[in-house]
Amino acid sequence: MLPSEASLGASYDASRVTIRKALEVLRSQGLVDSRQGFGWFVPSEVLAQPLTGLATIEGQLERSGRESARQILEFQFVEAPANVAATLGQRVLEVRRLHLSDGRPLARVTVWCREDLGAELSKADVERQSFYDLLDVPLGGALQTIGAAVVQPDDAALLDVPAESAVLTVLRTTRSLAGDAVLMSEHVFPAHLTQFVVELPTVDESFDRAASLRLVD
Amino acid sequence: MLPSEASLGASYDASRVTIRKALEVLRSQGLVDSRQGFGWFVPSEVLAQPLTGLATIEGQLERSGRESARQILEFQFVEAPANVAATLGQRVLEVRRLHLSDGRPLARVTVWCREDLGAELSKADVERQSFYDLLDVPLGGALQTIGAAVVQPDDAALLDVPAESAVLTVLRTTRSLAGDAVLMSEHVFPAHLTQFVVELPTVDESFDRAASLRLVD
């Protein structure tokens, strides 16, 4: 937080008008931002994603007070890629979409949905609501794999980031309450925009347990 | 059990609304919970379990019986970087080291240790044992932030990866049981070698109740 315009004016012996003009210049450079009734602050660039439960990107954005939008790039039934077919079956509904935060690209997401469940969904449905809201199946949990990579050229264009820049990748398999896999999704985030935040309550347990790390060959 | 909202408000000279907001934040982290007419309490271990599903790469290595080695690159007391100084104080013990798995570089780690605690440690100590084993302070937990980046040139050389390749970065703040920050560390892993796997057990209702993301600090 910055001091209020009034106190800045007192500090620098300038009027509020002048202080505001200076702050507006900084805002145009993206260095500061303000909310009416709240104050001026240094904007936090990264979106922190807590890993405490199942959540959608939109939900997190809305909670952080940002406007979120979805743009459907593809909507079709296809032969599943090998790793998807292994858990969801041969044919799946594949939805590629772009997530926007305050109008700027935040994530490129591909969702694969089991064919029987996807048959009930329209393109308009997935544009309006999240899969979690749409599916008429109680969800039980998910397995999430977080990695890093250099951005693919087509993703770079979609996400409006420079070629060769870093991205966070998430591969998620969502299960129903009954335990069978329902959805798989791949998320690609620009690294400079997003971070995952994990609270580890007790060091010993979480470090020794260590059942969940995978070394890639 | 925690004191009632009313008595907490009296203790901290804050209104019940404010106390509730604070408690809701803690609830969103799974640290406390409440029942109407009963009160606020620390949830049983089982309920707190969702947060423990993540493990670190060093822990996994040591457990899986791979040959794990540490190579100390630097060991010195320095002026802390800004973000470290904010939580650990102006002067800290900074230890830079390289982690090896079966003789191959796996991670470049920098650990910052509070000066009073670091004063007890020798270079040989930190080469032999982990900080968690060395510190004579009961540890209470840690906050971990996972991100991605393009590798720095010096890290590329240390980790033996091509320039411009992707890395997974982890910034961890470890607290004592009393709650004060004791250690901070930065871990850099080659992206092609490592992934984090996180189990998200349930759709967490408490997630909706309080903001777990903040735009401003």
Place this chain on the structure above:
DNA sequence: TCTGATACAACTGTAATACAAGTGAGCTGA
């Protein structure tokens, strides 16, 4: 044309208050 001064609207976060609803301990009476 720029700066200062002033005024007012709109918004935010906190405080204060009130009431509904749930919990648990203790009392009462059969």
Place this chain on the structure above:
DNA sequence: TCAGCTCACTTGTATTACAGTTGTATCAGA
């Protein structure tokens, strides 16, 4: 003994009030 009731205390929720902040407009003077 025990079922049922009362009652103090708790959280859940909504409302109003208020001080402090930004957003915006207007006017005066250098």
